[in-house]
Amino acid sequence: MAEVKEDRRIKRTKRQLSAGLIELMKKKNIKDITIKELVEKVDINRSTFYLHYSDIYDLLNDIEKNLMEEVTSVFNSYKNIEQLEDSYAFLLTLFKTFDNNRELCKILMNNPNSSSFMEEMEENLESEIRNKLTEILGDTSLISPNSYIFYRCGCTGLLKYWITNDSPEAPEEMAKETYHLVVDSLVRIQEEKSKKQL
Known part of the structure; x- marks a missing residue:
């Protein structure tokens, strides 16, 4: 006790x-x-x-680590996405998590001493995108390395802009927009794959 x-x-x-x-x-x-x-x-x-x-920076690292653990738990909660359409729920939860931590995220994203936070976030997102696309599409040979960079930088860039500029869109709107930007391009890749198999 x-x-x-x-x-x-x-x-x-x-x-x-x-x-x-x-x-x-x-x-x-x-x-x-x-x-x-x-x-x-x-x-x-x-x-x-x-x-x-030990010092102020040690505390800042702990704050970053705790937020990243929360973000990572979102990734882990959606490990078994099997259809592209299911990724909307993942994106919505991700945007809600950042919205719930908006003030902290804004400070970390604008702070040059917190660059590791955004780097880790981008790396996790790219890794998750690669894993999800492999699960959903099976063959990812049609996805170029540039596409992965676009998904990674595009998603995190949109997220950062939304947080740091106090954009009025709700998490639902942001998730929907991100979903269409990413999924529409992936649907075209799936269509190309189907044509090649005919």
Whole structure:
């Protein structure tokens, strides 16, 4: 029972520190944020901060890691997509996840110190696209390397623009638009494949 309480206390402390850093990063660059400033903002002892993190960048890495775990769980939840049409549900869940974390995502996407977050996001997306297309199409030889780059950069670029510019479209609209941009091109690839088999 004591361990459960301790775990809750640690999680609460980490949440406070994360929320405090995100608030400070809305106003200034992370390199200008001090541990003293952060702990005063969230009313936590400096020694408590050092129990969990070595410095501000260590905390930022933890924030990025937690968000990426949430995004990865979306990918893992849709491992068994068998039809192109089913990918809309995946895209909708992905956009909703980013919408629920909009303020954090905006900060990470605009922060030069968080470039690894977007890189990892793009790599995961490309890997997922490759896996899904192999499952759905079987033969992916008709898909050029340039197409994979287009899907990867196009999807993440659209997502980044939507988040950082406070675009008014709902997650449902964004998922639908992304779905049509990607799936329409894949349908044409399937049609080409069918013609070659005739």
